Amino acid sequence: MKIIKGELALGRFLVPYRIYGEAEQSIICISGAKQTMAAWRSFVSHFVSDYSIVVFDLPGQGRASILSGAPGVTFEEQVDVLYNVIKETSSDRPVILAAASWGTIISAAFAARYPELVDKMMLGSFGAKPNKAVLEVIKAGQNLFNRNKTEEIAPLMIECFGQYMPESHKKQMIEQFRNMSREQFISFYEHCEFIEQVTDIEDFVILSEIKASTLIVIGEFDAILDTNDVKNASSRIPDCEFRMIPGAGHFLHWEQPEILHTYSEFLAR
Helix, strand or coil, X not given: CXXXXXXXXXXXXXXXXXXXXXXXXXXXXXXXXXXXXXXXXXXXXXXXXXXXXXXXCCCCCCCCEECCCCCCCCHHHHHHHHHHHHHHHXXXXXXXXXXXXXXXXXXXXXXXXXXXXXXXXXXXXXXXXXXXXXXXXXXXXXHHHHCCCHHHHHHHHHHHHCCCCCHHHHHHHHHHXXXXXXXXXXXXXXXXXXXXXXXXXXXXXXXXXXXXXXXXXXXXXXXXXXXXXXXXXXXXXXXXXXXXECCCXXXXXXXXXXXXXXXXXXXXX
16 A cells, blocks of 8 residues: 655644555545544545545644644634645545544535535534533533643543443543643643534534535434534535434444445445
8 A cells, every 4th residue: 555644834834644545536534623643544444445545633633733823723724724735635636525523614614615626525423513511521621621630631531422432442542632742732722612612513614505415424322412403504515415323422433433334335426
């Protein structure tokens, strides 16, 4: 398997990326908050024979660097990073976006603003607006940060919405948070403050302007998503299919690898 490793200098950010495979059609993977490129390992293995798979770290997480300015990364900056990653790594043909959790919001915004650049889009654990449960998790996490108990944040997240993950993934999350810098925690804190202020996704994403064929997938037991909110949002995307996965929580293909076949079926159509 051919692997290309690169790094983009984008103003105050250094953004590392990887390209797996050499097929003409590209799938760009956009991670959730504090997830790194490693979150897509099984996805890469599943699709690399048919597609070029692009993974990258958003500023404030993983190997990405913030060279100057505040540790917080705005929503507009995140969308701009995705734009530049696509321009750098993909051919002239429209790409496929595969996103998880917070990454689905960035992807939806990009697809609405640049419809000519996106062919299809797969949104796993797509949140239309924060529900009571996620707001409670945010407040509890902020309290831990303010009390300098950051080592307890990952266990809190696992208890509240990551309980269906395999034990190996739970350990990886705990280790990841244990090794995060204070600047990365501040970036995460500010990200959570932004989420608290959101009343509806259409405050900053015009869903009706998305032209890509879209698949939205959520887990039956996802505690931080309200099914009716997600269904309502999916109905506002012109070409969109909604699926609920029985027995799954928030972390979808980490919990049930067979979900990758659901994505394959969608792309084959």
